[in-house]
Amino acid sequence: MKVKKAVFLDRDGVINKDTGYVHLVDDFVYIEGVFDACLALKKMGYLLVVVTNQSGIARGMYSEDEFHSLTEWMDWNFADKGVELDGIYYCPHHNEKGIGEYKHDCDCRKPKPGMLIDAAQFLNIDLSQSVMVGDKADDMRAAIAAGVGTSILVRSGKTVDDAGIELATRVVDSIAHVPDYLASR
Template identity: 40%
Template sequence: MRQLNPLLPETFFLARGDCLCDGAVFPLLPLMNGHLETLLTIVDTHDTAAVTLLNRQMLESLPSTEPLTDLFREHGQKISVDAPVLTPDTLPLSSYPLHRPAVFLDRDGVLNYDHGYIGTQERFDWITGTFAALRRIASSGRHIFIVTNQSGVARGYYSEEDVKSLMDWAIATIRSEGATVDDWRYCPFHPTATLEPYRQNSEWRKPAPGMIQDLLTKWDVRPTDCFLIGDQKTDLQAAEAAGMAAYQVTPEKTLLDWTMELLP
């Protein structure tokens, strides 16, 4: 945890135990954005701890010679929930929407300059303001999802492993800059692909909405609570087909400009 500390947001949570269901931490986000004076641990009727809220300063002050669970018990304040299993509707602060909104982003031309078929770090150039924009989205409590067509795979310019390796690096860089990416999808297919295994009309290739719909289903997100920012007409068409608003990046209006306008 101490090694991770520099990469963590100022206030964060640790989820523990199998009694914490997906989405149960969402109502805690207002506390995470507020002033936290002491460790807060959510426990159920059996005194089973599932979520602990703390901040970076607290983590630095905790002794390093004891297990974290013992430290939380000694130094933290408990919030009891009258339910044997912690679920979203039994956690406190449930006024925060359980279905978090999300921002979907294209990659090339939105996060980084589109030099055409980018498969390596050496050709990946961040657009000025990208990290500030992503921090703004993250601090608003929204998921951040990336959906990107990668026909360079179908054309034989780079492999699917290259796509994944590059995205692992990009997401790690984003997190080191104080933001995050919750999930991402890519489509390696193209109807006129050079490589036969990738020659198909895929429902995941924008302007089709397959990548977006897959993320909506996995994360239980309502499209009406989301919007997409892309640089191509196909991005906007995919968003429209998925039932959400979309906004187009141009040389005159970057991702940062859109987030300043849409997330005041």
């Protein structure tokens, strides 16, 4: 079986504007250029895998069913633009602020690498040839812990901090700039 390369995408701040615990279609606003960028990445031979912490589930702010409904809508939006997402992984846990079964110190919550490793095993991804696109230091930490070869920090989400900049291979304004960067290496 052929080993593949992937671009791992954080959701809030990379795919959509991060307005805090986004869980409703009405609050979901795409980052400008996300569809064109993802289409370009697919044409470059990358799988596209969403890896997103969803502590709003753990905190009781919205349910897993609400998350799945929004995710299905988002996936359809990508499909309508000719972009197939190859995987969507999420962590509903929070080890401190979680409620009930969601208060759990798991391996999937970034900065831990569980979601990336699970996707790599399931989709036969070569992590060393892959890319993480995130908006905070914990996204970069998860990529490093998983052995992802390139970590790109975008300025379209959380305020970029020194830790994120130090950990990132490259810092760009948004996902719209990722294909050009990858093509130029």
